[in-house]
Amino acid sequence: MAEKKTNINVTEENEMDLITGLLKAAEYKTEVSQTLNIQRNGQKLFKFDIRPLSFDEITDCRKRATTYMPNPGGASLPLIEKSVSNADYMAWQIYIATVPESDGTKFWDNPALKEGLNKAGHMVMTQAEIIKEILTAGELEAVSDKIEELSGSGTNVIDYAKN
Template sequence: MSARVTAGLPEDMETNVTPEEAQAEARANEDDLLTGLLAAASYKDDEDENVEIVISRRGKDLFSFRIHPLSEDDFNRCRKRCTKYVKSKSQAGIRVPEEVDTVKYRCMLIYEATVPEDRAKVWDNKKLWKAKDLATGIEAVDILLKAGEKNAICEKLDAISGYELTEEEVAKN
C-alpha cells in the first residue's frame, strides 16, 4: 500500500512515497534538526563565532583580542552587577534599581566576551595591573580602551550575539 504525499509541492513535483519511506525521511530530518540544534547551542565554544578585535592608534596596531557571543543571561548578569539599588520609599523591604554604571557595564561586557586565553594575556595581565595599580581585569578594560573603542566593540558584540540583524538577515525573515 502506498500513500500519495504532496505537501504543497507543485503538481509536476508530486511523488508517490510509502509510509516507510516517509518515516525514514522524517528520521533523517530529525537527525539534521538535532545536529542544527546542538550547533546552535554551542555558539560560545565555536571558534568560527569568534571575532578578532585589533586596537590601532595612529596607524599602529597596539594589541588584539578575540570576543565570542554572549547569552542573554550573560548580558543580564553584567547589568545587575553594574546597577545601584536603593530601598523603595513606597514599599518596605523592596529594593529598586536607581542607576546603571554604563562605563562599568560596557567594560564588563567586553571582559566577559573576551576569549579566556586572550583575557588572561590582556585584561588579567598581572604586570599591567602592577604598573597601572589595577585590581581587576575590568579596570584594565577601562584604562586600555578609549570610549569610542569600547562603543565599537560593544556594537560588534551585539551583532555577533544576535542583537543586530543585517539587511540580509532581515530579508530572509
C-alpha cells in the first residue's frame, strides 16, 4: 500500500499572519477590559474596570487565599493546605483583575480608603480585606464570575477553532 503524504506549505505571509495573531492574543491583559458598576437600591456607588487573568495569576490568588499547616509527616516536609477561603480567593481575583488608574495604581490601594475603613471600625490590612468590606457577598461573587468569564472560563476551544 502506498503511503499518503500531505504537504503543508508555510509561506512567509502565513507565518507572519500566525505571529501577528499570536502577539495580538498575548495582549489580552491590556486590550480586553470591562467596566463594572456597583449599584445598591438603584444608586450607583462606584465603577471600576476589570481585565482577564492569566493562569498564573489565578494560581497566585488561590495561594493567597490558602491557609497552610505543618506536614504531619515531619517538619522537614513541605507545608500542606489546610483550607482555602472562597471569599479571599474572589477578593484577590478582583484586586489582581482591577485595571490600574492612569498613574499605575489601583484605587483599592488608596491609603485614604484604608484609613477611612479602619476609622469606621472595619480593621482592614490587605487589599482583599478592603474588597470584602466594601462589596457584599453577592457583589463579590458576581464580580468574580465576570472576571472568570473575561478570562475564558467555560470557553469551548473547538468552537473557536471552527471560526
